[in-house]
Each structure stands twice: as C-alpha cells, then as structure tokens.
Amino acid sequence: MTRAQRWGWVVLAVVAALVLLFLTRSAAAQDFTFMPKGGKTLLMDILGAPASAAELRAVAQSRRSEEEWRAFVDKRGSLSERERATLAAYLAVNMPIPAEAARGDVAAVLPPDGRYLAENECQSCHSIFTSYLTQSRDAQGWRNVFLSPFHKQLKIAPAQREEFARYSALNMPMKVDDVPQDLRF
Numbered sequence: 745m746t747r748a749q750r751w752g753w754v755v756l757a758v759v760a761a762l763v764l765l766f767l768t769r770s771a772a773a774q775d776f777t778f779m780p781k782g783g784k785t786l787l788m789d790i791l792g793a794p795a796s797a798a799e800l801r802a803v804a805q806s807r808r809s810e811e812e813w814r815a816f817v818d819k820r821g822s823l824s825e826r827e828r829a830t831l832a833a834y835l836a837v838n839m840p841i842p843a844e845a846a847r848g849d850v851a852a853v854l855p856p857d858g859r860y861l862a863e864n865e866c867q868s869c870h871s872i873f874t875s876y877l878t879q880s881r882d883a884q885g886w887r888n889v890f891l892s893p894f895h896k897q898l899k900i901a902p903a904q905r906e907e908f909a910r911y912s913a914l915n916m917p918m919k920v921d922d923v924p925q926d927l928r929f
Contacts, residue, residue: 778924779877780915781827782857783834783907790821790831800850803835805843810836826914833910834858837903858911861904869894873927876916883913 781789791799808816814832817823823831838855840846845853856864866876881889886909889895900908920928 774924774927776859776863778922779859779862779918780830782859782911783831783838784854784857784860786823786827786831786857787834787854788851790817790823795851797850801846804839804841804846804850804854807840808836813839830858830911830914833914834907837907837910855907856904858908858915861900861908862912865898865900865908871929873923873929876912877918877923877927878916878920879912880917881913883909886910886912 787800787803788795791803810832813835814828817828817831817835834857841850841853841855862872862876866872887905890898890905890909
C-alpha cells in the first residue's frame, strides 16, 4: 500500500468518525415527548406541580408491592390505564430510594424511568425505531435483550434493566404514525 493510499484511509476513517459523532449528537438532540411518559414523569404529574417535598419524600421512602402501588396510583389523578400500570411498575421497581438521597431534592434523585433509559441508552448504538419502538415483547422478552453480549456490557444497574423491561413491555410497540418521520429509519 502506498503512502497516499494509507493517508486516504486515515482521512476516510476520520471523516467516518466525525459523521458518526454528528449523527449520534443529532439523535440525542431529538425531542422524545412523542413516547409514552415514564414513571418518574407520571409521578410528578399525579403529585402536582410543584409537588410538596414532604409528599414526594413519603412516596420515595415507601416500600410497597406493585399491587399496593397500583391502589395508591388509582386513587390519584386521571391517568390512563397504561399510565397507571407504568407508574405502579416504576414505583415497585425503584422505591424506596436510600434515606440519605431523600434528604435533599428528592425529585432530582429519583431513579430514571424507562423512557429516559431508552432515550439515553438505546439510540447511541442502534436505531431506536426498528430496534425498540416497533418491538412487541413481554417483560421477560425485554429482559432477555440484556442477555446478548453487547447488552451485557451496558453500564446500567439491575434495577434500571428491570425498569426498562417493565416500561417497554407496557408501552411498546408504538404505532408507526406516532413516531416522528425523522426517526423512522
């Protein structure tokens, strides 16, 4: 290989890396409000804005079964059936939070919900549309996704994997028409 050919490959690799960086940043800048709300957002919705610190702290420090959380959620707000199930699953997976974390701004330290995890973890490696939004799986099917070699290496906690699986099972697949055109690839 000549020196010019080597430089050509180097330039090509640099350009490819820059294009990949641009595409990754462009995807990250997308507005994902078209996706169903996750548990953290739904919790703030039912508690009202601004949520009282004492009420939020009481929720964040409670340990309940999913059925008990569902009863709690059913008594509050006007969420849809799917939203109530999503919130009850989020609370069952993620509460209580450590007491020391609940001393400060509780809203800021609540664990990420399924929508946030999908937005910030999935699309950095692959299309969120074909690999996620259009997939129909139960919670175990979504858990099984984490068994593949490249998903095993993701630096997310077991509770986050469970949150992602539960949110996804309840909220996916989405209708194609509900996904913005620029994300359909």
